[in-house]
Amino acid sequence: MDVDVVGEAVGEPEPLPPALTDPLEDYLRELRLRRGLSPHTLRAYRTDLIGLLTHLAGRGVLDLAEVDLRDLRGWLAAQQAAGRARTTLQRRSAAVHGFFRWAEQTGRLSRDPSAALRSPRPHRRLPATLSQVEAVQLLDDALAVAREEDGPVGLRDVALLEVLYATGVRVAELCGLDTADVDRDRGVLRVFGKGAKERSVPVGRPALVAVDTWLARGRPSLAVPASGSALFVGERGGRLDPRVVRRIVHRALRMVDGAPDLGPHGLRHAMATHLLEGGADLRSVQEMLGHASLATTQIYTHVTDERLRSAYLQAHPRA
Template sequence: MDHRALPTPRRAAGVRGKQDPGRDGGARTADVADAEGDVPDSLPPALLAPLEDYLRDLRLQRGLSEHTLRAYRTDLLGLLAHLAGHGVDDLSAVDLRDLRGWLAAEQAAGRARTTLQRRSAAVHGFFRWAERTERLPTDPSAALRSPRPHRRLPETISQGEARQLLEDAIAVAGEEGGPVGLRDVALLEVLYATGVRVAELCGLDVGDVDRHRRVLRVFGKGAKERSVPLGVPALEALDTWLAQGRPALAGPASGEAVFVGERGGRLDQRVVRRIVHRALRMVDGAPDLGPHGLRHAMATHLLEGGADLRSVQEMLGHASLATTQIYTHVTDERLRAAYLQAHPRA
C-alpha cells in the first residue's frame, strides 16, 4: 500500500500564500489536486470518495495546514485499507467492531500510544463529519476508545544555555559577517523571544512586525491570528537584519517575507531547523533540540519568571490550557514559594 505524503506547502500552519518553499527559499506552486497524493489501487471508490470530500472540507472550511491534512490522510487511508482488506467496501457497512479490530491491529503492530491516540482522533473526526453531513445515519466511532498516551516533558535548555546560545550566534555573526549571520541571529532571537512555531516564523511578513507596540502578528494553526510580544534584543536583531542583511539576499521571489534564504525566496523550515541544531551544538551540555525546543524553553522560562499559565497559553497560541501544561513545567522551588505566599495556613 502506498502512503506517500502530500507535498508540503510554502507556508504550513498559519502560513499565507500559495508557494511551497524549496531547499533554501526556492518556490513552487502548490496545487490542490497534487496535494491529494496517491492512493492504494485496491481501495473501493465508496470508501475513498468520502475521505476526499472530508479532506477537502477540512482544507476549505477549517483552513488546516497541508501538514495536518497529510497526517489525517495517512491515518485514514490506513483505516480504509484495513476495512477493505476485511471485506468492507462501503462506509455504511462500518461498525464499532470493525474500528476496534483496526485499532487492535495497530496496537499489535507496535504503534506508540501517541500514534494510536492520534489515529483514533482522526477516525472520530471523520465519522462525526460523515454523520453530520448525512453520509451515515449514526457515528460508528462514538464508543471507540484508544490508549491514553504517556505524557512526558520534552527536553529543554536552561536560561544560561539560552543566553550562551544567543551570545555565540552573535559572536559568530560578528566574526564571519555577511547577511546570513545577521539573519541567523535574528531568527534565533525571535524564536526564543516569542515561542512561535517554525512555520509561523517562516510565514512572517514585514508588515507583521509592529515596532511601536513591540509585537509580532502571527498566523497560527487554522489561520488563527494572535499578537506575540517581542523583546528589545529580538527587535534590535530583527531591525539589523531587515536593514543590513535582508536587502543583500532579497530578490523577486522574496515577496514580503521577513526571513529569506540565500537564493532569495522565503526561508524554508528545514533551513531553520539546521540553524537551530547547529547553534545548540556550540553550547556545552545543551541537548540537541530543534526550533520547538526553543518554544518550550521560552514557555518554561516565562513560568519560572512568574508568568501565569493563561498568559503563556495565549502567547503560544494553544486552544486548550491542557496543551500548555504539557509544554511547560515549573520548579519545585517556585511551587513551594507560591504555596507559602498564597495559602493562609502555610
C-alpha cells in the first residue's frame, strides 16, 4: 500500500492489522450505542481515525500500544503542511483525543499518547446570513409560487421554509419531525437533535398556519402507507430527504435579489441572528438551537456586533 504525506491511502489500500482496527470498531460501537451519535457523525469519526491508523501503519506502527505523541504530531503536521483547513485539523485532533482517551479509560492502553497533542485553533469566521428583509421576501415569494402552482409540493415547500426560519432546526431534525411533534397548544415543536437529545423549540403562528395548510391540503395527496408519521414527505411519499430540502432552499434563495446562496443552515444562522438583534438573550438562543456549549452560540453575537458597527460607520457623522 502506498501512503501519501497526509497519511491517506493512495490506490488500493491494504487491510489494517486487527490490533488497530478492533479497538476502532469497539470505540465506534460505543459511540453508537451509548452516545447515540448519528450515522453521519459516526462516518466522520471513522474516516478521520482510519486516516490516522493508515498513516501509522504506513510507518510501521501496527499496534495502539506502540503509538506515542511524536507519531500523532507527525500525522497532524503532515496534514497541516498539505494545506488542510484549520477546522479540519481541529476536528481530526478532537477525534483522536476521544479515541485514545477511551482506550486508556477502558484499559486497552496504559497511557493516553494524545494527552499533550495540540492542534491549530480554528479561525472564527462570521457566518453569512440573510437580512430580516431578505428573510421575509424569501417566505413571501415561496408563498406566492405555491399559490400560483396550487399543488401539494408548493404547500410543503412553504411549510418547511417557514419552519426552518421560525425554529432554526437543522435539516436532519426537520426531516425527522413527525406529525405528533407539532404542539399547537403550546406553540412548540418537539425536536430530536444530535445524540438523540430532545428539546422543545418555539414556532411562530405563520409557520404553524403553513404546516396546518400542508397537512390539510398537501400531505394527503402525497402520503402513502410507507409515509408513516413523517411530517414532511417527498413526491413519492417517503420521509423527505435532506438533499431535497437543500435543493428547495437554494431554489427559494435564488428568487431573492442580492441574497447570499446559503442553504438551509443559512436560515438557521438568520433565525439566531435576528433573535439576538431583537433582544433575545444568548442562553435562550442556545437552547433553541440545541447547542451543547454557549461558546458555539456566541458566534452570532459577533454577527450582530459587526452589523451594529457597519451601521455606525455609515450613519455617524464622526465615525
